[in-house]
Amino acid sequence: GFKTGIVGLPNVGKSTLFNALTKTAAAQAANFPFCTIEPNVGDVAVPDPRLDTLAGIAQSKQIIPSRMTFVDIAGLVKGASKGEGLGNQFLANIRECDAIAHVLRCFEDDDVTHVDGRVNPVEDAETIETELMIADMESIEKRLQNIVRKVRGGDKEAVQQERLLKTALAALEDGKPARAVEVDDEDKKAWDMLQLLTTKPILYVCNVDEDEAATGNAHSDAVAKMAAEQGAAAVVISAKIEEEISQLEPEEAEMFLGELGLEEAGLDRLIRAGHELLGLQTYFTVGPKEARAWTIPIGALAPQAAGVIHGDFERGFIRAETIAYDDYVANDGEQGAKEAGKMRAEGKSYVVKDGDVLHFLFNA
Numbered sequence: 418g419f420k421t422g423i424v425g426l427p428n429v430g431k432s433t434l435f436n437a438l439t440k441t442a443a444a445q446a447a448n449f450p451f452c453t454i455e456p457n458v459g460d461v462a463v464p465d466p467r468l469d470t471l472a473g474i475a476q477s478k479q480i481i482p483s484r485m486t487f488v489d490i491a492g493l494v495k496g497a498s499k500g501e502g503l504g505n506q507f508l509a510n511i512r513e514c515d516a517i518a519h520v521l522r523c524f525e526d527d528d529v530t531h532v533d534g535r536v537n538p539v540e541d542a543e544t545i546e547t548e549l550m551i552a553d554m555e556s557i558e559k560r561l562q563n564i565v566r567k568v569r570g571g572d573k574e575a576v577q578q579e580r581l582l583k584t585a586l587a588a589l590e591d592g593k594p595a596r597a598v599e600v601d602d603e604d605k606k607a608w609d610m611l612q613l614l615t616t617k618p619i620l621y622v623c624n625v626d627e628d629e630a631a632t633g634n635a636h637s638d639a640v641a642k643m644a645a646e647q648g649a650a651a652v653v654i655s656a657k658i659e660e661e662i663s664q665l666e667p668e669e670a671e672m673f674l675g676e677l678g679l680e681e682a683g684l685d686r687l688i689r690a691g692h693e694l695l696g697l698q699t700y701f702t703v704g705p706k707e708a709r710a711w712t713i714p715i716g717a718l719a720p721q722a723a724g725v726i727h728g729d730f731e732r733g734f735i736r737a738e739t740i741a742y743d744d745y746v747a748n749d750g751e752q753g754a755k756e757a758g759k760m761r762a763e764g765k766s767y768v769v770k771d772g773d774v775l776h777f778l779f780n781a
């Protein structure tokens with residue numbers, strides 16, 4: 418599955434947010450029970466109102482949302498890259514994640530200590546980024562030493578690796594994260610395999626006070642500006658509100674959100690933003706037994722999409738009966754869509770679109 422690591426300085430609201438994420442009704446909505454793999458790893462349902470609509474039309478007995486994983490990576494502090502305390506373990510945890518959700522303190526509260534004694538989320542973001550950049554530089558230097566011999570021996574892979582590592586190092590030494598480097602298509606795979614911390618996509622999570630959740634504040638505005646300049650994503654959220662909502666029944670939660678002037682829970686926005694950040698999209702399988710959402714990378718071909726359900730579906734793929742979400746809804750389900758000529762038979766080279774309702778035919 419896809420993993421997003423939650424990072425941030427101490428006392429910014431990470432735990433509050435993580436607890437809300439994993440306790441919320443959405444996390445438990447799925448039919449298989451919410452599982453905590455480790456205390457700091459949470460498996461959450463990706464909220465998607467389209468799935469409920471489809472299940473309503475098909476009168477599906479079960480609704481199974483797709484899921485993604487959040488990891489609470491506490492303890493990233495100034496000096497983490499130097500291995501102070503448990504720093505190195507935290508960095509290893511981040512390395513395993515596909516994306517980073519960076520929680521920034523955008524709330525003022527004299528009772529909650531800030532590690533640097535002042536609220537400045539843009540500087541906080543730089544502090545963490547600097548740690549990650551230092552960690553990348555150190556790991557690159559180590560790796561360059563480790564491959565010297567192979568490079569001398571003319572090993573093609575090692576030569577490519579050395580070239581990419583040196584490019585990344587030059588950017589880092591120039592004060593830029595590795596994600597600023599533009600990589601040629603033929604190098605993409607090797608580049609991703611380097612698993613550098615500063616190539617991971619970032620989502621800034623601005624944690625604001627309850628009364629500013631609907632509007633944001635000057636701090637979150639500053640973060641939004643920074644994110645735009647970096648080509649990163651940002652969401653405004655109030656971890657405290659989310660914590661309260663996570664303990665309410667769905668109807669109560671909706672009322673509470675209404676009172677606060679919010680259209681949906683911040684967590685739903687956060688999860689969806691994480692999904693987008695990872696370059697993921699959703700397709701559906703719908704029947705009387707179950708309506709289910711599946712996660713695939715944007716650009717995935719039909720056989721690859723089938724493979725998410727089962728390897729046999731991919732190997733024996735024949736075709737995918739395909740109905741676009743809007744056509745499925747407009748024609749009141751599969752039968753109606755079929756009669757209206759809206760069901761297409763798509764082959765191996767079909768690029769699946771977000772919201773497609775698919776039925777796979779395959780050789781067992």
Ligand code: GDP
Nearest residue numbers: 427428429430431432433524526529625626656
């Ligand atoms: P972590 O160290 O980043 O995991 O931070 P915590 O989630 O433990 O939060 C640190 C403290 O800040 C706790 O006392 C929270 O109740 C408090 N806190 C979290 N979010 C907010 C907020 O939006 N407003 C205020 N005033 N306090 C908050």
